[in-house]
Amino acid sequence: MGNMFGIICRLCKNDLKETDDKKENYDYKENDNINTKIYPKYLSQETRVNKYFLQLKYNNDNIILYKSNIIDDKETRDRKFNSILLKNIKKYGYQIQKNVYIYENNVYKFTINNNTNLIKDIYNLNIKNILLPKLLYSKKSHQEYLEVFDYYENGDLYSYLFEQNNKISFYDKIAVFKKILNIIIELHKNDYTHRDIKLENFVVEFDSKGEVQPILIDLDFAMKSYQYLHFSGGTAMYLAPEILNKYKSAYSFRFCYEIISIFTF
């Protein structure tokens, strides 16, 4: 009976392994939309990339890929410890993003993570202290893509302020907040909005003087500020003003004509 039980366990384990491998077998292709000149050569030469293939390959070439840029789970902690033993290592974080299309009430809503073109535009603006992916690989079906970032070991601003037992004075906090404001001012000047500003979305780096320099991350929700607003009733650009009004004044069928007039125009 013992033997039988062992065989069944082994069979089950094999099954699990197979399914796990299938799940992780991503097939990425380099995104043509992004200017490849800005990427380091050793990364841009890749055409077909597998998540584990990337890790295995670049571990040998003194490059380590972390699962996420800031999350410090057990896996990354072990990797950090191992990386101390090796010298001259380049570290990168990666993230897998999904493109989401929503179809509701006969209207296509925006794709939440389909911001590759936006990232390209922000690259060209050369705004300082914003972390953008060094690499983008998209899956053939365009359902998913993989982003590779620089890795920041100091963690995010939230953990710097509240979790690492740092004693920071009021005036130092104000100085950090001013630097945050400067990044947002630059973004807003160029008509971009981040839409998810929080302490966790700033990574900490130190200047040559040893002062904190926050770096903005996570542009998943970022948008052009004149981009369309989507409502349950349709796209805002085509909407009659009565619908946009907070205190809905009585609107009649007249707004239908208004929408038609936009089309004909």
Place this chain on the structure above:
Amino acid sequence: MKSYQYLHFSGGTAMYLAPEILNKYKSAYSFKSTDIWSLGILFYIMIYSEPLWYCPNKNDNNYSIYSSFKNSNPSESYWNDIVICNNQKHKIPEEQSSKIIDILDYCLDINYMNRIDASVILNILNE
């Protein structure tokens, strides 16, 4: 800092969300002003090490008190009470309290049209 969980919406994180995003089926909103709102929340958390509210809707006690207070009284007096109380707790110099009140009052205005630009916040701090 209290432990808390973040709720993720299509527009960002609940604690830092502007109220008009939750009401998006009723009203329009500008993206820049939602950034300013979350900057105000970030500023408060940075200085006082605690969140103002968890979500800007009626179910949240702190937010409902703020929104109902704003209907009947000037919002400045609301921030005045909070800032003076917190400054004593965190030993922040009194000269700074007027700046903090101004920033919170201008950033966290429920009417998104009244919120200021990020450059104006920087000017207030540099004064």
